[in-house]
Structures are given as structure tokens and as C-alpha cells.
Amino acid sequence: xxxxxxxxxxxxxxxxxEAVSQVFGSVRGPVHAVDNVxxxxxxxxxxxxxxxxxxxxxxxxxxxxxxxxxxxxxxxxCGRAITKPEPTEIGVVFQESSLLPWKTxxxxxxxxLALRGVDRDVRRSSALKMLELVGLKxxxxxxxxxxxxxxxQRVAVARGFCQDPRILLMDEPFAALDEQTRxxxxxxxxxxxEQHKKTVVFVTHGLTEAVYLCDEVLVMGARPGRILKKIxxxxxxxxxxxxxxxxRFGRLxxxxxxxxxxxxxT
Amino acid sequence: xxxSRQLAIQLGIVVALLLAWEMxxxxxxxxxRLLPPFxxxxxxxxxxxxxxxxxxxxxxxxSEVLLSFVIVTPLGIGLGLLLGENDYIGKAFKSFxxxxxxxxxxxxxxxxILTLGIGFAQKVAFGVFQAIxxxxxxxxxxxxxxxxxxxxxxxxxxxxRRQQYQLIYLPAMLPVIVEGLRLGMxxxxxxxxxxxxxxxxxxxGHLIANWGSRFELANLLAGILLATLLSIFINETxxxxxxxxxxxxx
Numbered sequence: 116x117x118x119x120x121x122x123x124x125x126x127x128x129x130x131x132x133e134a135v136s137q138v139f140g141s142v143r144g145p146v147h148a149v150d151n152v153x154x155x156x157x158x159x160x161x162x163x164x165x166x167x168x169x170x171x172x173x174x175x176x177x178x179x180x181x182x183x184x185x186x187x188x189x190x191x192x193c194g195r196a197i198t199k200p201e202p203t204e205i206g207v208v209f210q211e212s213s214l215l216p217w218k219t220x221x222x223x224x225x226x227x228l229a230l231r232g233v234d235r236d237v238r239r240s241s242a243l244k245m246l247e248l249v250g251l252k253x254x255x256x257x258x259x260x261x262x263x264x265x266x267x268q269r270v271a272v273a274r275g276f277c278q279d280p281r282i283l284l285m286d287e288p289f290a291a292l293d294e295q296t297r298x299x300x301x302x303x304x305x306x307x308x309e310q311h312k313k314t315v316v317f318v319t320h321g322l323t324e325a326v327y328l329c330d331e332v333l334v335m336g337a338r339p340g341r342i343l344k345k346i347x348x349x350x351x352x353x354x355x356x357x358x359x360x361x362x363r364f365g366r367l368x369x370x371x372x373x374x375x376x377x378x379x380x381t
Numbered sequence: 382x383x384x385s386r387q388l389a390i391q392l393g394i395v396v397a398l399l400l401a402w403e404m405x406x407x408x409x410x411x412x413x414r415l416l417p418p419f420x421x422x423x424x425x426x427x428x429x430x431x432x433x434x435x436x437x438x439x440x441x442x443x444s445e446v447l448l449s450f451v452i453v454t455p456l457g458i459g460l461g462l463l464l465g466e467n468d469y470i471g472k473a474f475k476s477f478x479x480x481x482x483x484x485x486x487x488x489x490x491x492x493x494i495l496t497l498g499i500g501f502a503q504k505v506a507f508g509v510f511q512a513i514x515x516x517x518x519x520x521x522x523x524x525x526x527x528x529x530x531x532x533x534x535x536x537x538x539x540x541x542r543r544q545q546y547q548l549i550y551l552p553a554m555l556p557v558i559v560e561g562l563r564l565g566m567x568x569x570x571x572x573x574x575x576x577x578x579x580x581x582x583x584x585x586g587h588l589i590a591n592w593g594s595r596f597e598l599a600n601l602l603a604g605i606l607l608a609t610l611l612s613i614f615i616n617e618t619x620x621x622x623x624x625x626x627x628x629x630x631x
Binding site: 180181182200201202207209210212213215217226227229230231 | 536548
């Protein structure tokens with residue numbers, strides 16, 4: 116089952132994935148990691164990408180970040196096709212294992228700016244501001260091995276935000292964290308998002324997380340990787356912990372799981 | 382066990398062994414012509430350190446080791462990076478270095494003598510030969526040990542190839558490379574000293590071989606002591622830097 120989205124009515128969508136496929140060669144023949152996927156992400160929306168292992172969400176994220184060229188189709192940012200990473204338009208938040216261990220938290224956050232040759236004082240103050248935003252003002256000079264998992268991931272988030280990109284891609288950012296930390300960071304992320312209204316694509320395995328954080332969830336299926344359904348999460352914002360106990364929440368979560376379950380069996 | 386207690390015990394063992402050595406010679410259990418007492422070795426040790434001839438030979442060895450090190454280090458690291466980074470070339474040549482690393486290099490010494498003679502150049506060349514395989518292997522390991530997440534992250538934030546090497550690869554590999562340097566230094570020293578002992582007109586190895594063949598045992602043991610202390614000093618210095626640079630390594 117395929118879902119194709121028409122271009123957003125009001126002007127061009129912030130991010131558009133158009134007929135994108137990713138085919139790998141393998142010993143057993145071609146693997147359709149992503150098969151003709153099309154969807155839009157409207158400006159300021161928090162969109163989740165959920166699916167089982169092997170559904171191609173990582174490949175999709177790499178293509179949206181400009182790190183992997185689609186076998187066919189294209190990725191458009193504000194109507195413009197991208198062919199390589201565009202760090203000022205698209206920020207990426209990886210897992211905390213992507214922090215450079217020999218750099219301090221501050222140096223890690225300013226790293227993208229340093230790559231672009233931004234003046235030292237300017238990038239220092241930007242990075243400090245971001246670290247304060249994620250609550251790590253007192254830890255700017257610590258190295259990653261001196262920080263907890265949650266703190267490291269906050270640094271990764273600060274780094275993604277640092278260049279003030281229009282779009283933020285988040286690649287299972289909380290996957291390696293324990294549940295309590297995930298919930299805390301999820302709330303913090305929503306707070307920052309409310310303030311800065313970025314366009315977010317959030318890839319995750321977690322169904323609860325997806326329903327709690329997102330405006331809409333794209334449910335993916337595997338073999339071949341494709342979008343099964345787009346589910347609108349019409350829960351009120353700002354999301355509070357109480358919403359997780361509502362019947363609505365449960366039904367949404369259930370809908371996603373049923374979709375994934377039934378397609379995984381085939 | 383506390384550090385100071387550990388140290389005390391280690392020192393105690395060394396002192397006990399030295400005392401035992403001194404005793405078994407002084408009491409005649411072992412002939413002093415076969416094993417000079419420690420006190421005599423120490424006296425000779427200080428004497429040779431003040432001997433200008435010895436210092437000249439020491440200078441020769443030092444320059445041979447240094448030159449060997451200066452040549453083999455960029456060569457070995459560069460090759461290792463190339464082989465570790467480039468799958469295509471890497472697959473073809475990696476096994477060669479792994480195989481050669483396990484071969485005792487000393488058997489090649491006569492070849493070096495036939496082609497390069499017994500002078501300075503031959504010693505340096507053999508030092509390089511001795512060290513290069515280990516250095517290449519550890520540099521390959523360094524290049525391959527870089528977490529792919531780092532590279533992905535660098536690319537996502539727009540790092541150019543040069544920036545990737547300079548700002549991500551190099552610092553990530555530094556501790557492993559420094560370890561390789563240390564090994565390179567040890568093997569350079571080993572290679573040079575061995576070549577000097579086998580046949581040479583100058584150098585510390587040459588002196589040691591001479592003292593041995595002339596049964597000047599006190600001098601021989603003093604020379605061995607000198608070589609030992611120097612090697613330990615160099616090794617520990619490099620280990621110190623290794624630890625300092627690798628503070629973030631878990």
C-alpha cells in the first residue's frame with residue numbers, strides 16, 4: 116500500500132521527498148531499502164517516521180540529509196533539490212556516540228560553525244547560548260566521557276540547533292537512553308521546538324515517543340521500504356504527561372502498532 | 382594495595398636481587414671473572430659514561446636511531462592510513478605487511494650488509510626495515526578504528542575531505558598513532574643495536590659486542606645496563622605522552 120502526498124496547498128513545503136528510492140545491490144539480488152516514497156513535511160511541523168527494523172528509515176534520513184544520493188527521485192528543500200548536505204538549511208541530530216570525545220561540550224557544539232569558518236567569538240557565543248538552552252550551562256568545558264548519556268544527547272541536540280537550520284532531522288536520538296531520560300529529553304525537546312518552531316523529522320523505533328512528540332506520524336513498512344500510512348496526531352499542544360493516559364493516545368499508539376504488526380508478518 | 386606500598390615492594394625486590402648478586406660473587410659462590418659483582422658494574426657504568434670514546438659511539442647510535450625514526454614514522458603512518466582508508470589498495474597490500482610483521486627481520490641483515498655495507502646508511506636502513514611493519518599495522522588499525530558515526534556527522538555538517546582528515550581522523554587516531562610511534566621507536570632501537578652488534582665499526586651495539594668477545598664482563602654488563610636504562614626511559618616518556626593524549630579514551 117502506498118501513500119502519495121500532494122504538495123501542500125499553501126506554497127511549497129519545507130521538505131519534500133519525491134518518488135525516492137534506494138536500491139542496494141547484494142549477493143541475493145537488488146534490495147529495495149526504500150521504494151518510491153513520496154511525502155511532504157510542512158513548515159513548522161513535527162513529523163515522526165516510525166517503522167520496524169529494515170524499513171529503510173535510516174536510508175531515508177540519510178537521503179534527506181544529503182548524505183546519500185537516491186537511486187531515483189529527489190529530495191527538495193523549499194522546492195530546491197538537494198544533492199549534498201546543506202548544514203545551514205538542514206541540521207542533523209545523531210545519537211550521542213557522534214560527539215567527538217576529544218572536544219569539550221562547547222567545542223562539539225561549535226564544530227559545525229567551525230567547519231564553515233565562522234569567526235571564533237561568534238561561534239563561541241552561539242554555542243554557549245545553545246548549551247544554556249539545553250540546560251548545560253555549567254558543563255560547557257566537560258568532555259563527553261565526563262557527561263551522562265542524557266547530557267551527551269543534549270549536547271548533540273544543541274549542536275543540531277546551533278546553526279539555526281530551518282529543518283531538523285533527528286536520527287533515533289533517544290534510542291540509547293533509558294526510559295526516564297527519554298521522557299525528560301522528549302519534554303525538553305518539545306519546549307525548544309515550541310520556542311523556535313523548526314520543521315522536525317524524528318526517526319524512531321518508539322511508538323509512545325512518536326505519538327507523544329509528533330503532529331503526524333508516517334508509518335513505514337519493510338521489504339520493500341515504503342510508507343504504509345500517515346496518521347495525524349490531533350492531541351492538544353503543549354503535550355503534557357497526562358495525555359499519555361488518555362484513551363485517544365492509546366488508540367493512536369495501537370493503530371500504529373497494528374499497522375506495523377500486520378505488515379511485518381507478511 | 383596502595384601505590385606507595387606497591388613501589389616499596391618493587392624497590393625491595395630489586396634491592397634484594399642486587400644484594401644477592403653482590404653476595405654470591407663476594408662470597409665466592411660464583412667466580413668474579415664470570416660474573417663481576419654489582420658494585421664493580423656500577424663503577425664501570427659511571428666510568429664509561431664519562432669516557433669520550435663511549436660517548437662518541439653513543440652519539441653514532443643515537444643519530445642512527447633518530448634518523449631511522451624520522452624516516453619510518455611518516456612513511457609507516459602514511460602507508461597505514463592509505464591502506465586503512467582505501468579499501469581497494471588496502472585489500473591488496475594489507476596481508477603483505479601482516480605476514481612480514483611475523484617474520485624475524487634479523488635474517489635479512491646479511492642482505493643489508495651486501496647491498497649497503499656496514500656503515501651508517503645500512504644501520505638506518507635496517508632500523509627502518511625493522512620498524513616499518515609494526516607501524517603500518519598499527520596505523521591501519523588506527524584508521525579502521527574511527528567510528529563511522531564521526532565521519533557521518535562530519536559530512537552532515539559539511540566537512541570537506543581535508544577537514545575530515547584534519548579535524549576528525551587525525552585527532553581520533555592520535556592515541557593509536559602515538560602507540561605506533563612508541564613501537565616504531567622500540568623496533569628502530571632494536572634494529573640498529575642488533576645491526577651494530579652483528580658487524581659494525583661504531584655504535585653502542587658495536588661496543589657491547591666487543592666487550593663481550595673480549596670477556597670484559599664488567600664493561601659488558603655496564604653497557605647492557607646503559608642500553609636498558611635508555612630504552613626504558615624513551616619508552617616511558619612516549620607512554621606518558623600516549624596517556625596524556627588519550628585521556629578521553631575509555
